[in-house]
Amino acid sequence: MALARTWSVALFGVDGVPVEIEADVGVGTVRTQLLGLPDAALHESKDRVKAAVRNSGHGWPSQRVTLGLSPATLPKNGSGYDLALACVVLAAAQAIPADRLADTVFLGELALDGRVRAVRGVLPALLAAKRAGLTQAVVPVPALPEAALVEGLTVQGAATLAEVLAWLTGAGGLHATTPAEPSPPPDGPDLADVIGQPEARWALEVAAAGGHHLLLSGPPGTGKTMLAQRLAGLLPPLSREEALGVTAVHSIAGLLTPEAPLVSTPPFVSLHHSTSAVALIGGGSGMAKPGAMSRAHRGVLFLDEAREFGSAKLEALRTALEEGEVRLARRDGIARYPARFQLVMATNPCPCAPPKDIDCTCLPAARRRYETKLSGPLLDRVDLRVVMRPLTAMSAVEVSAPEPTAAVRERVHKARTRAAERWSDHGWLTNAEVPGPALRRDFALPRSTTSILDRALSRGVLTGRGSDRCLRVAWTLADLAEVDRPTPDHVAAALEFRERRMS
Structure with a gap:
């Protein structure tokens, strides 16, 4: 017919x-x-x-x-x-x-x-x-x-x-269609709730300002999870283009609601160590669906008890941390999902995890096995590593009033604005996105500023990737200090974030 x-x-x-x-x-x-x-x-x-x-x-x-x-x-x-x-x-x-x-x-x-x-x-x-x-x-x-x-x-x-x-x-x-009225973002947990831990709070601010990955190690009850949950609240709202990219992933995952059709704030995705590899990376029969790494795009992916996840799942993070994308090859084709997230991992120093390290009852072999569950190649991609100490006081007399999220967020936004203006001609938004060759060639620092990195490389305590990541953190520290270029002190502080003992 x-x-x-x-x-x-x-x-x-x-x-x-x-x-x-x-x-x-x-x-x-x-x-x-x-x-x-x-x-x-x-x-x-x-x-x-x-x-x-x-x-x-x-x-x-x-x-x-x-x-x-x-x-x-x-x-x-x-x-x-x-x-x-x-x-x-x-x-x-x-x-x-x-x-x-x-x-x-x-x-x-x-x-x-x-x-x-x-x-x-x-x-x-x-x-x-x-x-x-x-x-x-x-x-x-x-x-x-x-x-x-x-x-x-x-x-x-x-x-x-x-x-x-x-x-x-x-x-x-x-x-x-009727344009949806943007709803104000819900109030998240406040950084003022975290008592003590000045080093970890400073690392959280640096991570937020530069888009860096973070590893928190310490005994239970020291505030590792509380700090991780407050990182997303320090990040600036998503731009229109970023929000559409994040919303597209959430649409495919079936997470959108008619009341909140646009994801305008950085997402926070927290996983338990029993999470499967498919739930973390993405997958499924036919065409692969997005996993937690993609749902955390432009936001924070938090792995609590990271050493309990298993090596296969942890090593699957490595490609996404470098490329900001997940590619899943299946029978029906290759699905590509964005995955430019900030990784935050929290871990205990050993299996028994006593309040004080001197009270550890683990055998040396068991402790070594536990430490090696986070591989060197994965740790090499983590910019900031912080050891959290046990609290020694909870009274208002001995603990100063901690800064709230709003005060820290203001400094983070200023630092991110400086970075975005500096990299605007190249299309990078944060210091963590800048390729290493560009840092060494187009934005090279004087030899006197980076000499400490050369010594670390010669001693074998730092890799080439680690050197690039130290430079990125140094630029973030300079942005927070509101100076144009990193100083030797900024580079040394960036290197110290990587050399801290994690157990």
Whole structure:
């Protein structure tokens, strides 16, 4: 009878690929055939779509229906194609006009009674549709707040398939998007709650100012977890571009709510050592889903009792710490997820973890095994290492009033602003993102300033990567001191952060 076309989007990580959906209704054996490498959920959509069409007041064509999803060699996953399939089949059967289908993206799963259900990944899908030059989209009503974040694309919402069909025939309208009012970020835990630990508090401030990774070691009850939980509160709000990138990951993970469709503050992801490798890195059958490392993008990933995680999970962090990205190769392709997070690890000095080191009852061999659970290559990627000491006093007389988060955040924001202005021509936002060759070549410090690093390298206590990371920390210390370039004292302080004994 006729041929009709419309669009949907296939997601591979946070990258979307527009998928052209064609329907041909013609002579032949009565059957519905779906082409284009559909997965099990998409293959079952034929029956869901048939029932939804019948329960929306239309008949399914009593002829051969051939549905093609192009690119044909691209694996298609999920149920988000249902709405597009229903519309294109009815248009090919000439039950509805096809005028509005050609430049419209349809996203949504269909219930058997014709309701349009929400799907994951609406934001990255619409961003991909916009890049491909498509001009309008129809999404489930619950996804409208998320869809409103995409500028330059006309997006409308549908609650049922009948509403969409009425809109295509000109007999009715759809739900319009309304820009979501940004809600103020919730008040997080305050740094003033942490008693004592001046060295660790200073390291937390340096980590926040430069985007550096941090390792906290010490007996239980010294405030390691409390400090880690307060790092995200020191970080500045996300820019619009950063917020969209973080929100896209959370959309695919199914973590967004209509009340808070935009993630505008740095996320904080805390993991227990029983977390699986898939939950940490990402994975799953078919196309891989984002893990905790990607959910912590532009925020903080906290590993409590880090030495209990196991070497396989800990070593998986190394590539993401260097590249800021996770690449997951699966049967259906390679999924790429951003993972530029700040890593904070907390660990005890030994298995028995007494309040004072002199009370340790561990055998030397057991202590050595425990210490080596954090490998040298992983520790080499951690800029700041801090040993936390047992508290010696809790009274107000002996403990001075600690600084609140607001006071420290102000200094952090000033330091980050200095760094962003300095690196603006190169596109780097924090000192931790600056490549080592650029630090040594384009922003080289005098030999007299870095001589202590040369001596450390000659003694074998510092690697080339460690030297670069010391330079990055030195630039952060200079930003906090509001000076233009690091001094020898800043470089020495940066090296001291790496040389502290961790047990």
